[in-house]
Structure formats: C-alpha cells, structure tokens
Amino acid sequence: xxxxxxxxxxxxxxxxxxxxxxxxxxxxxxxxxxxxxxxxxxxxxxxxxxxxxxxxxxxxxxxxxxxxxxxxxxxxxxxxxxxxxxxxxxxxxxxxxxxxxxxxxxxxxxxxxxxxxxxxxxxxxxxxxxxxxxxxxxxxxxxxxxxxxxxxxxxxxxxxxxxxxxxxxxxxxxxxxxxxxxxxxxxxxxxxxxxxxxxxxxxxxxxxxxxxxxxxxxxxxxxxxxxxxxxxxxxxxxxxxxxxxxxxxxxxxxxxxxxxxxxxxxxxxxxxxxxxxxxxxxxxxxxxxxxxxxxxxxxxxxxxxxxxxxxxxxxxxxxxxxxxxxxxxxxxxxxxxxxxx
Numbered sequence: 160x161x162x163x164x165x166x167x168x169x170x171x172x173x174x175x176x177x178x179x180x181x182x183x184x185x186x187x188x189x190x191x192x193x194x195x196x197x198x199x200x201x202x203x204x205x206x207x208x209x210x211x212x213x214x215x216x217x218x219x220x221x222x223x224x225x226x227x228x229x230x231x232x233x234x235x236x237x238x239x240x241x242x243x244x245x246x247x248x249x250x251x252x253x254x255x256x257x258x259x260x261x262x263x264x265x266x267x268x269x270x271x272x273x274x275x276x277x278x279x280x281x282x283x284x285x286x287x288x289x290x291x292x293x294x295x296x297x298x299x300x301x302x303x304x305x306x307x308x309x310x311x312x313x314x315x316x317x318x319x320x321x322x323x324x325x326x327x328x329x330x331x332x333x334x335x336x337x338x339x340x341x342x343x344x345x346x347x348x349x350x351x352x353x354x355x356x357x358x359x360x361x362x363x364x365x366x367x368x369x370x371x372x373x374x375x376x377x378x379x380x381x382x383x384x385x386x387x388x389x390x391x392x393x394x395x396x397x398x399x400x401x402x403x404x405x406x407x408x409x410x411x412x413x414x415x416x417x418x419x420x421x422x423x424x425x426x427x428x429x430x431x432x433x434x435x436x437x438x439x440x441x442x443x444x445x446x447x448x449x450x451x452x453x454x455x456x457x458x459x460x461x462x463x464x465x466x467x468x469x470x471x472x473x474x475x476x477x478x479x480x481x482x483x484x485x486x487x488x489x490x491x492x493x494x495x496x497x498x499x500x
Contacts, residue, residue, distance in 0.1 A: 172357035174200055174335065174346045181339055191252050192322070195275055195300070196337075198250035200355060202243045203296060203327040203335055206282065207348060209238055210329040213288060235288055236260060239281035239296065247277050254306040255314055257440055257472055259283075264314055264472060269307065275322075276301040276314055278440040283326075284409030293330030295411025299445040300324065314440070314472070318465030324445035328411045336362070336415065338452040343418070359419075364455040367484040368421025371402045372413045380429035384460070384492035388425075391488070410437065414446050414480070418453055423481035423489070428460060435459075435477035439469045443478050456486035460493055 178196050182188045213235055240260040247253045248265075252273030256265040259280040267273075279298040287294055300323045303313050325337035333348035335355050345359025371392045378386065392402040402422070407413050410424075417424050428435045437443050447457030447464040457464035457480035464478060479489045 171352075171354070172360075174337070174355040174357070177344065177346075177357055178339070181341065184341075191273060192275070192300075192339075195247075195250050195252040195273070195277075196323070198246045198252075199243075199277070199298060199325075200335065202246040203333070203355075204348065204353065205242050205246075206235075206239045206296060207327070207329050207333040209235060209242075210288075210294065236282045236285045243279055243281045243296070253277055254303050254309045257314055259438065259441055259473075262473075264311060266309065272306045272309075274303055274306050276303050276309075278314070278444070280438070280441045283411050283442070284407075287407075287409050292407060293328050293409055293412035293415075295326050295328040295409070295415075297326045297411060297441055297445050298324065299441060299448065311472070315469045317468050318439075318444035318447055321444060321448050321465070324448040326411050326414070326445065326449070328415050330412065334358075334415065336418065336449065338449050340452070343449055343453045362418055362453050364418050364450065364453040364482055365421030366454070366482055368417070368423065368482040369400070369402055370405050370417070370420060370422030371425065371485075372404070372406050372417065372422065372481075373425040373427075374406055374408065375404070377427075377429050377431065380431050381427060382429065382460075384489065384496050385425065385427040385429075387492050388489050410442060410446070414449070417481045418449065418455075421482045421485075423479060423485040425479050425489070426477065427479070428477040432475070434475045436475060437478055439467055439474045439476045440472065443467070443476050447478070447480055450480045454483060455481055456483050456490075458486050458490055458493075 178193050182193050240258055247256055248267050251271050253275050254267050254272040255276045257278040277300050281296055283297050284294040299321050301316055301320055302322055303309050323339040327335040335346045337344055343362040345362055346355035347358040349356050413424050426435055426437050443464055450457050460477045479486055
C-alpha cells in the first residue's frame with residue numbers, strides 16, 4: 160500500500176480552505192469576499208442536488224412562463240434563480256444582482272447591503288435538462304464603489320474590473336471552476352462529504368488545441384472570417400491534421416472541455432443574430448475572465464472581450480475564446496478583412 164499517497168488523499172483542500180488561503184494573501188481583507196463565495200458554493204450544492212433529482216421530482220416540465228430572453232422557462236430555471244437570489248441576498252455582502260432570468264437588476268434591501276455586485280446565469284443550457292446533458296451556473300463578481308447609492312451604471316462595468324468569476328457544471332460529476340484573479344482552480348463535489356475538493360489545481364489551457372466548437376447549423380449566416388476559420392479547421396492548407404468538431408450546445412460544458420483540452424469555442428455574430436447570442440455580463444465576461452486567467456484569449460471579432468463596455472443589462476456579443484494560438488488565428492482573419500475594406 161502506498162502510504163504516502165494515502166496521506167496525500169487525507170489532506171483535502173476544500174474550496175473553503177482554498178478561499179481562506181487566498182484571503183490570507185490580503186492582510187487588509189475582512190472576510191466579506193470569502194463569505195460571499197461560501198454562499199455561492201451553497202447555491203451550487205443546492206442546484207446540484209435538485210438537478211440530480213429533476214427527473215424524479217417532475218421538475219423537468221415547462222413552468223409555463225417565458226423569461227426575458229423569450230425562452231420557455233423550465234421549472235429548474237425558476238428554482239435555481241430563486242436559490243441563488245436568496246443565497247446572495249442573505250449573505251449580506253451584495254448590493255445589486257443581475258440574473259439572466261430577471262429583466263431588471265435586483266437592488267438589495269439597504270439593511271442587507273454589502274459592497275459586491277454578482278452577475279449570474281443560474282442555469283445555463285437548461286434546454287438540455289431533458290436529455291441529461293451537462294448544464295451549469297455561471298457567475299461574475301464586481302466591487303461597487305458606493306453600496307448606499309448604487310445605480311444601474313455601477314453594474315455596467317467592463318470585464319476588466321471583474322474581481323472573480325466561475326462556473327459550476329452539473330454533469331457526470333459536479334465541478335466548480337473558480338478564479339479570483341490569481342489563476343484558475345477546479346473543485347469536484349464529493350457527495351459523501353458534501354464538500355468541493357480541489358481536483359484541478361492551477362488549470363492552464365494548452366497553447367494550441369485540436370478541437371473547434373461551433374454550431375455549424377448557422378454556417379450559411381456566418382461572416383467571412385468565421386467561415387474561413389472553420390474551413391481552415393476542416394481543410395488545413397499547411398499539411399497539418401484537421402481539427403475535431405465538438406459542440407455540446409451547453410456553454411458551461413463546451414468551455415469546460417476547452418479549458419482542459421484546449422481548442423477554440425466560437426459563437427460568432429451572423430445575419431440572424433448580428434450582435435451574437437451570448438450575454439455579455441453573465442456569459443461572455445465570466446468565461447473570458449477564466450480563459451485569460453488560464454493563459455488563453457477571448458475576442459469579440461473587434462476587440463478583447465473583457466474590454467467591452469456594456470450599455471444594457473442583457474446585452475449580447477459575439478465571442479471567440481480558447482487556446483492562445485487558436486484565437487490569434489481568428490484575430491488575424493478579422494484584421495485582414497478590416498484592412499481589405
């Protein structure tokens with residue numbers, strides 16, 4: 160028996176311990192951020208449990224309402240949204256929340272206010288619930304200057320101001336990937352302990368990948384650079400092997416694979432969706448933050464994704480993110496198209 164390995168396995172780095180260690184690197188910290196993250200983690204555990212029981216609990220059917228994006232809402236969407244709103248408000252550390260499921264921002268009661276803003280998609284990919292495909296929660300955290308006089312303008316910050324971002328994927332296992340601006344770490348929920356354990360320390364996306372991920376059903380509406388890039392993936396002219404196509408259609412699952420295996424995820428603008436489909440505040444920004452922290456890049460077709468300055472809560476943007484070299488290629492195609500005009 161390998162006793163050294165056994166000893167290693169008993170020294171479990173939980174997400175709470177990890178965040179407390181991070182807090183120790185900031186002597187001025189009062190623990191507010193740690194408390195906020197612990198409430199997000201609790202929300203993730205609750206949703207993980209609900210997702211596992213969804214088929215049994217008849218939670219899967221449509222709730223009969225439509226959310227602000229015009230998507231039919233699943234019961235699990237409604238439940239997940241309520242769970243996260245209540246968990247975040249009760250933490251006493253937030254002053255404003257932005258959810259994919261709510262048309263307006265949620266301003267927290269002044270008595271419960273803290274200094275943070277959280278933007279989140281409580282259950283991304285929920286149309287995949289019925290067929291058991293991985294779905295997830297995405298979140299991004301900002302600091303607000305004046306919690307007592309918070310306005311909508313305080314929420315519409317560029318992604319470069321983000322303090323932390325992460326997602327929790329509910330699939331074959333429940334995985335929470337988090338960055339507080341000091342690299343990216345992945346934690347897996349151990350159901351027997353009810354704790355997230357560090358299983359993927361310091362995730363680095365490979366510099367170049369062998370996978371591209373895009374909805375090819377939209378190909379007839381793509382712009383020139385996207386069409387050229389995908390053509391190049393399938394029919395490389397430099398003698399290299401073609402890239403493999405992998406597209407799940409659940410952003411959390413597609414980004415998770417990209418982070419671990421490398422490659423590129425594309426959701427471009429097209430004639431049908433001239434501004435792209437993914438929402439800036441709670442999809443594009445958090446995922447771009449994580450990808451950059453892992454050594455990759457995120458690009459909108461015009462600029463670095465995190466430098467976008469949103470003007471609306473549910474604003475959309477095209478996005479290309481993944482391995483550094485792969486995103487460089489698509490940037491070069493857009494640059495050559497711009498110079499040709």
